[in-house]
Amino acid sequence: MVSAFWGEFLGTMTLIALGNGVVAAVLLEKSKAQNAGWVAIATGWALAVTFGIFIAKAFGSADAHLNPAVTLAFAIQSGSYEKIPLYFTAQFAGAFVGAVLVFLHYLPHWKITQNGEYKLAAFATAPAVRQSFANFLSEAIGTLMLVFGVYAVFSKNAGGITQGLGPFLVGMLVYAIGLSLGGTTGYAINPARDFSPRLAHALLPIFGKRNSDWRYAWVPVLAPFAAGAFAGLLLRLI
Numbered sequence: 510m511v512s513a514f515w516g517e518f519l520g521t522m523t524l525i526a527l528g529n530g531v532v533a534a535v536l537l538e539k540s541k542a543q544n545a546g547w548v549a550i551a552t553g554w555a556l557a558v559t560f561g562i563f564i565a566k567a568f569g570s571a572d573a574h575l576n577p578a579v580t581l582a583f584a585i586q587s588g589s590y591e592k593i594p595l596y597f598t599a600q601f602a603g604a605f606v607g608a609v610l611v612f613l614h615y616l617p618h619w620k621i622t623q624n625g626e627y628k629l630a631a632f633a634t635a636p637a638v639r640q641s642f643a644n645f646l647s648e649a650i651g652t653l654m655l656v657f658g659v660y661a662v663f664s665k666n667a668g669g670i671t672q673g674l675g676p677f678l679v680g681m682l683v684y685a686i687g688l689s690l691g692g693t694t695g696y697a698i699n700p701a702r703d704f705s706p707r708l709a710h711a712l713l714p715i716f717g718k719r720n721s722d723w724r725y726a727w728v729p730v731l732a733p734f735a736a737g738a739f740a741g742l743l744l745r746l747i
Contacts, residue, residue: 511569513592517599518606520565521575521701525607526614527557529706533611533631537618551687559680566676573676575600576699578737582656585741597701604705608632611706612713625719633707634695634729635722644725647693648732649739651686655698656740658682697729704730 531553534542542549558575565573572592574580580596611631612619622628629635636644662678687696697703704726711721 513570513572514595514599516565516568516570516573517575517596518603519568520561520570520573521600521603522607522610523564524557524561524575525604525702525706526610527560528554528702529608529611529631530614531557533615533618536622536624536627536630537615538622539618540615547692548688551684551691554687555680555684558683559676562676562679570596572596575603575701576655576733577601577701578652578699578733579656579659580737581734582737582741582744583660585738586660586744588745600701601705604701605709608706608709609713612709612715619718620716623717625717628715628718629710629722630695632710633703633721633726634697635725636694636728637692639725641728644694644728645732647690648697648729649736651690651694651696651698652733652736653740654686654690655682656737656744658686660740660744694729698733700730700733702729 531542531550534540534553535545535549537543561575562573565575572580572583574583574596577597577600580593580600584590584593615631619628626635636647638644659679659682662675662682683698686698690696707721707723707726710718711723
């Protein structure tokens with residue numbers, strides 16, 4: 510099970526299990542971490558990214574993208590697109606399985622949590638102020654910061670020291686994005702991170718769940734893809 514596919518699959522699964530897991534921990538009733546707050550969520554996501562990258566690399570993905578928008582950006586930047594079908598499949602599938610793991614891990618908590626919004630938030634993002642253009646812009650800006658930050662971390666111009674520290678630095682980048690830019694939409698900045706867990710929310714037998722808010726779902730999918738494509742073009746030109 511050491512291949513680019515399994516690396517991206519298991520890395521993305523870890524990303525979602527730990528990332529959505531911290532959201533569930535903070536929001537669900539009777540969780541020992543209940544009400545720990547936004548800093549706990551941002552910290553959990555940063556660590557989820559860090560160890561998702563380590564696992565992806567250990568199981569065969571040298572790129573460890575874990576994010577279709579990042580895959581698209583670097584495909585455009587390099588002019589090489591052959592990895593896209595394999596990586597996209599692994600990332601969306603891994604994100605779905607990661608969401609199922611969160612459901613199973615917090616199994617008793619869904620029934621005792623009355624707030625349907627909190628249950629959905631443990632799977633997918635939602636805007637603080639619902640305004641499509643502003644929400645799209647927020648997700649696009651966050652994704653641009655992510656792509657350019659990842660590029661900078663692993664750029665030869667950054668020096669060799671960043672190579673070994675890469676996963677930690679990308680985790681810190683996501684931490685910064687979460688703290689500084691995440692308050693508007695919950696910073697999906699990753700189409701697989703939002704779409705696959707939202708689909709899991711729709712399909713799983715979650716007690717008392719609300720609808721999966723598919724009206725909003727296009728924003729955290731299309732905005733990161735658009736920003737990833739734009740960033741890839743800029744990097745190619747630069």
